[in-house]
Amino acid sequence: MSKKVLDLLKEKFGAAIVETHAQFGDDTAVIAPESWRAAALFLRDDNRLAMNMFTDLCGVDFHRQRAEGQPRFEVVCHLRSLQHAHRIRIKSRVGDEEGEVVEIDSLVPVWRGADWFERETFDLMGITFKGHPDLRRILMYPEFKGHPLRKDYPANKTQPLIPYREGTQDKLFPFREDEGMSFGRQTFDHRNDRGES
Amino acid sequence: MEPLDQDLAEGELELPSEPMLLNMGPSHPAMHGTVRIVLELSGETIVKSDVQIGYLHRGFEKMCERGTWTQIFPYADRLNYVSPMLNNVGFSLACEKMLGVTVPERCQHYRVILGELARICDHMICSGAMCMELGAFTPFLYFARAREIIWDIFEEETGARVTHSFGRVGGMAKPPTADFKAMIRGGLPRVLQMIGEGEKLILKNRIFLDRVEGVGKISKEDALALGWTGVCLRSTGAAYDVRKSHPYMTYDRYDFDVPIGTQGDNFDRFMCRQDEIRQSVRIIEQAMEMMADEGPINIDDPRIVLPPKNDVYTTIEATIQHFKIVMEGIKIPAGECYSYTEGGNGELGFYLVSDGSGTPYRVRIRPPCFPIVQGLSQLINGRMIADVVPTFGSLNMIGGECDH
Numbered sequence: 001m002s003k004k005v006l007d008l009l010k011e012k013f014g015a016a017i018v019e020t021h022a023q024f025g026d027d028t029a030v031i032a033p034e035s036w037r038a039a040a041l042f043l044r045d046d047n048r049l050a051m052n053m054f055t056d057l058c059g060v061d062f063h064r065q066r067a068e069g070q071p072r073f074e075v076v077c078h079l080r081s082l083q084h085a086h087r088i089r090i091k092s093r094v095g096d097e098e099g100e101v102v103e104i105d106s107l108v109p110v111w112r113g114a115d116w117f118e119r120e121t122f123d124l125m126g127i128t129f130k131g132h133p134d135l136r137r138i139l140m141y142p143e144f145k146g147h148p149l150r151k152d153y154p155a156n157k158t159q160p161l162i163p164y165r166e167g168t169q170d171k172l173f174p175f176r177e178d179e180g181m182s183f184g185r186q187t188f189d190h191r192n193d194r195g196e197s
Numbered sequence: 198m199e200p201l202d203q204d205l206a207e208g209e210l211e212l213p214s215e216p217m218l219l220n221m222g223p224s225h226p227a228m229h230g231t232v233r234i235v236l237e238l239s240g241e242t243i244v245k246s247d248v249q250i251g252y253l254h255r256g257f258e259k260m261c262e263r264g265t266w267t268q269i270f271p272y273a274d275r276l277n278y279v280s281p282m283l284n285n286v287g288f289s290l291a292c293e294k295m296l297g298v299t300v301p302e303r304c305q306h307y308r309v310i311l312g313e314l315a316r317i318c319d320h321m322i323c324s325g326a327m328c329m330e331l332g333a334f335t336p337f338l339y340f341a342r343a344r345e346i347i348w349d350i351f352e353e354e355t356g357a358r359v360t361h362s363f364g365r366v367g368g369m370a371k372p373p374t375a376d377f378k379a380m381i382r383g384g385l386p387r388v389l390q391m392i393g394e395g396e397k398l399i400l401k402n403r404i405f406l407d408r409v410e411g412v413g414k415i416s417k418e419d420a421l422a423l424g425w426t427g428v429c430l431r432s433t434g435a436a437y438d439v440r441k442s443h444p445y446m447t448y449d450r451y452d453f454d455v456p457i458g459t460q461g462d463n464f465d466r467f468m469c470r471q472d473e474i475r476q477s478v479r480i481i482e483q484a485m486e487m488m489a490d491e492g493p494i495n496i497d498d499p500r501i502v503l504p505p506k507n508d509v510y511t512t513i514e515a516t517i518q519h520f521k522i523v524m525e526g527i528k529i530p531a532g533e534c535y536s537y538t539e540g541g542n543g544e545l546g547f548y549l550v551s552d553g554s555g556t557p558y559r560v561r562i563r564p565p566c567f568p569i570v571q572g573l574s575q576l577i578n579g580r581m582i583a584d585v586v587p588t589f590g591s592l593n594m595i596g597g598e599c600d601h
Contacts, residue, residue, distance in 0.1 A: 023532045023533060023534065024294055024295060024297075024532060024533075024534040025294075026533070026534055026535050028533075052421050052422070053421055053424070053426075053437075054422065054423075054424045054568075055424060055426075055537075055544065055546065055563065056424075056535070056546055056548065056561070056563040058548060058561045058563075060550055060558075060559045060561075061559075065552075076533075076548065076561075078535055078546070078548070078563070082421060082435060082437060085442055085443070087535075089535060111422055111424070112419075112422045112423055113422055113423040113424030113425075113568050113571065114424075115571060116567060116568065116571040117424075117567070117568075120567075124258075137251075138249075138250065138251055139250070139251035139254040139600060139601060140251065140254065141251070148256060148259055149258060149259055153259075155259055155260075155262070155263055
């Protein structure tokens with residue numbers, strides 16, 4: 001059933017569909033960023049598709065995982081249709097390796113529900129959604145610098161609004177170097193180091 | 198002297214009011230959960246509202262990228278801490294989908310029973326808290342008493358009352374105890390009785406009804422566009438329940454109904470929850486009939502499931518196997534998958550990206566609360582400030598889940 005969705009998308013957008021796959025049974029279409037909103041509109045409005053349930057939107061950071069010159073981020077969106085009960089995942093690859101300019105069209109004009117999801121992705125992943133009516137941080141505080149879910153943001157970094165006290169035991173720094181289960185706590189920091197050398 | 202019976206037009210009688218900004222929350226005695234609502238008021242009417250979340254943000258998704266797949270279970274517990282079992286099972290199913298394994302049938306029934314018990318707790322506490330915030334304290338006590346019975350069952354099974362961390366990839370942490378079925382058979386009728394008594398106290402109460410009926414209305418189209426799922430969506434008339442629409446585990450083998458509402462107001466949401474409790478009881482009864490008393494709980498795959506402790510201490514193979522799973526983690530094939538289950542509030546999705554190692558590359562949780570709270574602003578705009586409390590209560594926001 002969902003195979004039909006991919007076929008219709010390919011028929012309509014042709015070269016703008018970069019690739020499709022159905023790994024673990026989830027039908028996925030990778031869409032070129034230029035056609036992101038157009039594809040979303042098509043998915044919503046075409047009667048054969050009728051993707052009226054906006055389910056999820058998030059970003060994935062493939063820092064130093066991709067080949068040179070390939071976009072660093074993926075914006076992933078999950079959709080469902082109430083009438084046809086089919087699902088699809090659409091993705092788009094955006095951004096440069098430095099993560100300075102990461103832009104994609106906003107889906108808020110298509111599904112109102114994308115509003116907070118895009119704010120969250122902007123907040124945690126640093127992806128800017130063009131045309132979003134109110135793009136500001138949602139989970140982190142406005143004074144926060146950086147985007148915590150990016151792979152090059154150290155997991156043990158803290159940005160307290162009130163500085164930690166020194167010399168007392170009242171409020172301790174949450175992470176220390178030797179804290180926790182060193183074998184289980186894998187970070188991607190060492191991969192970053194390897195990439196730099 | 199001017200005449201006292203001066204003829205004034207209707208509008209002039211009202212005092213002119215300036216818009217006023219009011220902060221509700223983040224810790225407000227009448228609201229559960231840490232959420233802040235910035236209200237712009239004209240008199241007592243809400244003109245504009247801005248719902249601000251994030252006070253319980255704990256960097257859940259970042260934490261998941263630092264450990265092994267199995268180490269996520271305690272985190273999943275703390276997503277929706279009112280029904281942790283549903284989150285545990287949801288995450289196990291996501292991992293099992295990527296591994297391409299299915300747990301034995303006995304385990305599936307076991308998961309369903311525990312999950313439905315957690316759902317009953319979840320709905321009861323939401324309904325109870327909603328009554329309490331409207332001044333009816335007694336129903337909450339009845340529901341809390343009923344929850345105690347369920348928590349006793351959980352304590353017997355898992356050893357913990359609230360955050361169980363009981364799910365495992367490829368099974369459960371422990372097989373059912375010997376008197377598992379007996380405890381449920383003894384406990385559930387009492388739970389239902391207490392729920393019935395609690396309902397009787399509230400459902401003919403004029404004060405309660407006036408504050409929930411017709412308040413916080415939303416249309417089916419709006420709810421769909423906002424990404425609502427679960428009880429809140431079903432109260433508008435859209436019959437979408439993951440257990441029915443995309444049956445996972447053994448849900449396709451039970452006979453149960455999906456209660457839906459018509460108005461999409463607070464009262465419908467309240468009643469849908471109450472009806473769903475009774476449907477969950479039906480499911481549990483059927484699952485107990487189908488569940489075998491003997492048989493394996495975990496799948497038979499030494500790469501996924503920890504060996505029995507007795508073997509770990511006596512044989513070298515089991516020691517190595519234990520070591521590999523604990524230190525390196527379960528190797529989940531590279532790729533991406535989205536797995537969804539019906540959580541306490543709606544569709545709980547896990548979008549996992551694996552690079553083939555024992556550590557997740559990306560764990561994305563799709564919390565059902567998040568889009569629901571997003572719609573709160575629309576529900577309260579144009580209404581009185583007193584309507585915020587019942588509307589917010591009926592949405593059942595769980596901070597841990599909403600704020601990640």
